[in-house]
Amino acid sequence: MLKVVLDTSIFVNPDSRFIFGNTPKEALNNFLDQIKDKKHITCYIPPSVYEELIKFLEKLPPAKKIVLLNRQPPSSYQSSVPAMLVYEFIEEMRSRINKGLRLAEKYTRKGLKRTLGPDKKGEEEIIKSLRQEYRSALREGIIDSKEDFDLILLAKEINAYLATADCGLIKWAQKLGITCINAEELNALCEEKDKSC
Amino acid sequence: MLKVVLDTSIFVNPDSRFIFGNTPKEALNNFLDQIKDKKHITCYIPPSVYEELIKFLEKLPPAKKIVLLNRQPPSSYQSSVPAMLVYEFIEEMRSRINKGLRLAEKYTRKGLKRTLGPDKKGEEEIIKSLRQEYRSALREGIIDSKEDFDLILLAKEINAYLATADCGLIKWAQKLGITCINAEELNALCEEKDKSC
Numbered sequence: 001m002l003k004v005v006l007d008t009s010i011f012v013n014p015d016s017r018f019i020f021g022n023t024p025k026e027a028l029n030n031f032l033d034q035i036k037d038k039k040h041i042t043c044y045i046p047p048s049v050y051e052e053l054i055k056f057l058e059k060l061p062p063a064k065k066i067v068l069l070n071r072q073p074p075s076s077y078q079s080s081v082p083a084m085l086v087y088e089f090i091e092e093m094r095s096r097i098n099k100g101l102r103l104a105e106k107y108t109r110k111g112l113k114r115t116l117g118p119d120k121k122g123e124e125e126i127i128k129s130l131r132q133e134y135r136s137a138l139r140e141g142i143i144d145s146k147e148d149f150d151l152i153l154l155a156k157e158i159n160a161y162l163a164t165a166d167c168g169l170i171k172w173a174q175k176l177g178i179t180c181i182n183a184e185e186l187n188a189l190c191e192e193k194d195k196s197c
Numbered sequence: 198m199l200k201v202v203l204d205t206s207i208f209v210n211p212d213s214r215f216i217f218g219n220t221p222k223e224a225l226n227n228f229l230d231q232i233k234d235k236k237h238i239t240c241y242i243p244p245s246v247y248e249e250l251i252k253f254l255e256k257l258p259p260a261k262k263i264v265l266l267n268r269q270p271p272s273s274y275q276s277s278v279p280a281m282l283v284y285e286f287i288e289e290m291r292s293r294i295n296k297g298l299r300l301a302e303k304y305t306r307k308g309l310k311r312t313l314g315p316d317k318k319g320e321e322e323i324i325k326s327l328r329q330e331y332r333s334a335l336r337e338g339i340i341d342s343k344e345d346f347d348l349i350l351l352a353k354e355i356n357a358y359l360a361t362a363d364c365g366l367i368k369w370a371q372k373l374g375i376t377c378i379n380a381e382e383l384n385a386l387c388e389e390k391d392k393s394c
Contacts, residue, residue, distance in 0.1 A: 037209050076284060080277035083350055086286070087273060087343050093290055094342060097297070097335045101328065104301035108327055111308020114321050131298065139292050142234055145291060146284050158202055 002041045002189065003160035004181070006069070007151055009055045014164040016183035024056035032065040034190055044070045044160060046106060046150035074153035081153075085175055099137045103130065123156060134179055141168045153174060161189075198240045199386065200357035201378070203266070204348055205250045206365060213362040213380040221253035228257035229262040229388055238387055241267045241357060243347035278350075282372055289339060296334045300327065338365045349373060358386075 011017050011027040021027035028172045028190050035041055045053070050071050054060060107130045116124070143149055148169055155162040159161075163186045170180045181189065208214050217231075218224035220292070225316045232238055247268050251257060258383065270392040331351045340346055341380070346365055352359040352375045359370050360383045 029384065043203040075279070076280050081283055083212070083271070083273050083276040083278055083346075086278055086283060087346055087370045089286070090340060090346055091236060093345060097294075097341070100294070100297045100301070100335070101331050104297070104331060105324055107301060108304040108323060109320065110324065111305045112311060114309060126309065127302055127305060138297070142292070142358055143287060146288060148223055149280075149287055152335060177268050181251055191367055 001134050002190075003044060003158055003159045004041060004186065005044045005046075005150075005151055005155040005158075005162050006094065006163035007047075007162065007166060008049055008056070008140070009165040010183050010186065011053065012056050013065070013165045019183040019187050024053075025058060028053070028057065028124070029061050032061055032068050034187075036065070037128050038190060042070065043068060044072050044154060044158065046073050046154050047071050048147045048150050052147055072154060072158070074150055074157050076150075076153065079153055079157060081176070085172075089143070089172075093168065096138045096142065100134060100186060103137060139168075140170060142163055143172045148172075200241065200355055201238060201383065202241045202348055202359050203246075204245075204355045204359065204361035204363060205246055205253070206362040206366075207360050207380050207383065208250065209253050210362045216380040217394055221250075224256075225254065226258050226262070226292050229265050232265055232386075233262070235387060239267065240265060240346070241269050241351060241355065243270050243344070243351050244268050245270070245344045245347050247342055248351055250268075251328075265282065265315060269351060270360060271354050272346055273347075273350065276354060278373070279338075285372070286340070293335045293339065297331060300331050300334060318363070329330075336365075338368060340369045345369075356373040 009016055011020065011031065017024060017027035019027075020030045021140065035043060050069065058064065075127070105177050110126065114126075143152065151162060151164070151169060151172050154160070155173060156176050161179045161181050162169065163181050163183070164170060164173075165182055173180055206213055208217065208221050208228065208353060214224035216224075218227045232240060247266065257263065267271070304323065307323065311323075340349065345363070346361060348361070348366060349370050352370060353373050358376045358378050359366065360372075360378050360380070361367060362379055370377055
């Protein structure tokens with residue numbers, strides 16, 4: 001029996017979901033159809049991640065399909081994580097926070113060097129570009145939400161694969177010995193085993 | 198027997214060190230003199246924090262004094278921390294990173310609104326003020342270095358008090374059930390028990 005914890009990115013990121021469908025709704029529905037009769041694979045999704053996922057759907061799949069996703073939360077109040085993971089996380093955040101300050105300085109100096117006309121043309125473009133650079137420097141490649149941590153803790157707790165397209169999740173899940181798979185591999189695992197049955 | 202893990206802030210922060218001396222060097226030396234003959238109190242300092250501390254001293258105290266500080270590191274590779282602490286840390290960092298972006302936006306807009314003369318007068322003042330606001334928003338009240346985490350892990354591991362003046366350390370140490378004391382209380386604990394002996 002194969003256990004897989006599912007991240008939203010599998011059904012939401014355009015680079016991933018095309019494996020199962022053109023829209024998040026279609027991708028999820030097709031995936032659920034695909035696993036419906038599979039006895040060798042059980043899928044899990046933490047409730048917090050499920051809430052995230054359904055925001056991308058205009059309409060929920062019918063209940064008989066939805067129950068194919070086990071909405072199991074990790075036992076957060078009973079679990080623990082190795083101290084070394086926290087060390088690495090603190091060091092990583094420290095270096096990212098420094099990068100954030102360098103970016104803020106860069107853009108403030110940029111602003112001071114540039115004079116806007118009375119219509120303030122250009123201000124929003126500069127702010128937009130600041131936001132992009134800042135988010136990429138401080139958010140990408142790190143666990144930055146409790147939903148991310150729910151996925152990692154649950155996969156660890158039930159000894160499951162983690163299906164995700166998120167580089168930050170993969171990096172931190174691997175530190176805890178979790179096997180990560182992408183959408184294509186998830187698809188292959190569903191099909192392959194089935195053929196051999 | 199009372200165990201106390203010592204943070205540099207006790208001997209370095211002006212608001213704390215005056216209890217023991219006028220300079221970090223004097224404060225540490227006086228403290229070591231004070232505990233020299235005390236059998237009821239044992240002091241610990243993680244090696245990483247010790248390295249931080251000696252940067253504030255022009256000269257090391259003599260070896261016979263220094264050995265009164267047990268330079269014990271926490272067993273980082275064997276310890277674990279409750280998952281809930283990591284959840285709280287991730288959420289706290291998330292909200293602080295958002296604050297950092299708001300600050301970067303504020304200063305970039307400020308820069309765009311202001312025209313500097315050819316001598317660029319005022320630029321460094323603005324950057325200085327950005328740095329202060331950013332550091333206070335992103336660094337204060339959080340564990341932001343491996344030295345901080347060493348202190349918390351060691352105090353937990355050996356079941357010791359943590360002597361510190363750092364609000365961030367106190368907040369996170371208390372989540373793990375660690376008793377925190379300030380310089381004045383540390384001083385009182387050394388003296389009090391002695392009288393009763």
